[in-house]
Amino acid sequence: MGQDSILFDCRKGKTPSMHIVKSWFWPGLITIVCLTTLAGWFLAEPMDRQLTETVAAALEADNSWASIEVDGRDLTLKGVAPSEEALASALKIADTTDGIRVVENAATLLPLVDPFSFVVTKSDQGILLSGNVPYGDMRAKLLAAAENAMPGIEILDEMAVARGAPQGFADLANFALQQASQLISGEVRLAGETYSITGTAANAADYEAVTNALKTQLPGNGRVGAVKLAPPSAGNAG
Incomplete structure (x- = not known):
């Protein structure tokens, strides 16, 4: 009787082993996805902080006017630059920093007055x-x-x-x-x-x-x- 039962299930394309696979496959996949997402979140914050510190240190000497925001590997430059040369210098420093993927310029220039x-x-x-x-x-x-x-x-x-x-x-x-x-x-x-x-x-x-x-x-x-x-x-x- 046990053999008949197994044969009957085989004719339907189902075996006890397939039932077992289905019972753990989807919950396991969901768990893996969740853990991967959490790992990305926890790793992103140290990366953001490290890149922020690296760029800020490079800007500190001659571009104290500049501030930055880092999201993952994307950087936004902010502040009011005293000259076009200073703005170009800050953008170059940010763009050439290892680990930075994209640099967005949200900085502005001091007003130009003529005559001063x-x-x-x-x-x-x-x-x-x-x-x-x-x-x-x-x-x-x-x-x-x-x-x-x-x-x-x-x-x-x-x-x-x-x-x-x-x-x-x-x-x-x-x-x-x-x-x-x-x-x-x-x-x-x-x-x-x-x-x-x-x-x-x-x-x-x-x-x-x-x-x-x-x-x-x-x-x-x-x-x-x-x-x-x-x-x-x-x-x-x-």
């Missing part, structure tokens, strides 16, 4: 620095120079970081701060390399010093624009 302006305004309320300042440590240097030129006077910083500073900007801006210190009140303005000054000199010696300096070649290839400088009043003539 810098304004020193002196009044009873203090000193206002406005206009533009290049990316980097130039802001700190100008603030320090203003404090040295006009100690004890409140300094307000409203400078905006931008591209487009002319060659020699730092020298011309420092010259502007020095001349502003020789005014009772007024404004010194840079528009590109054009230098303009309006206001009232603090005393006769400062009036003469400012006007004489404007007759010579200005620092940073500056050229004289509008000059509306008034001599000191009688009370400040000395």
Whole structure:
């Protein structure tokens, strides 16, 4: 009877061994797929972290403006680049890093200002620095120079970081701060390399010093624009 039963099953294309295969095949396959997926998740995070650390270290020296996001082997570059050269450099570093497959550029450039302006305004309320300042440590240097030129006077910083500073900007801006210190009140303005000054000199010696300096070649290839400088009043003539 047992043999008949086995033969009967064989005629239907079914054997006890096939029943056994079916009983473990599908649950086993599902388990393998799940474990493979979990392994991918657990391995992806260390890979992301390692690539992020590698690229971040490479960018740190000259491209501190840049930030990155890594998803698997795909990298997205973010941040505001101070120049086209800086952006190209950061993209090259990311693209040539071993393990990175795709680099997406989501970074932007600082606004380009033409003419690049810098304004020193002196009044009873203090000193206002406005206009533009290049990316980097130039802001700190100008603030320090203003404090040295006009100690004890409140300094307000409203400078905006931008591209487009002319060659020699730092020298011309420092010259502007020095001349502003020789005014009772007024404004010194840079528009590109054009230098303009309006206001009232603090005393006769400062009036003469400012006007004489404007007759010579200005620092940073500056050229004289509008000059509306008034001599000191009688009370400040000395």
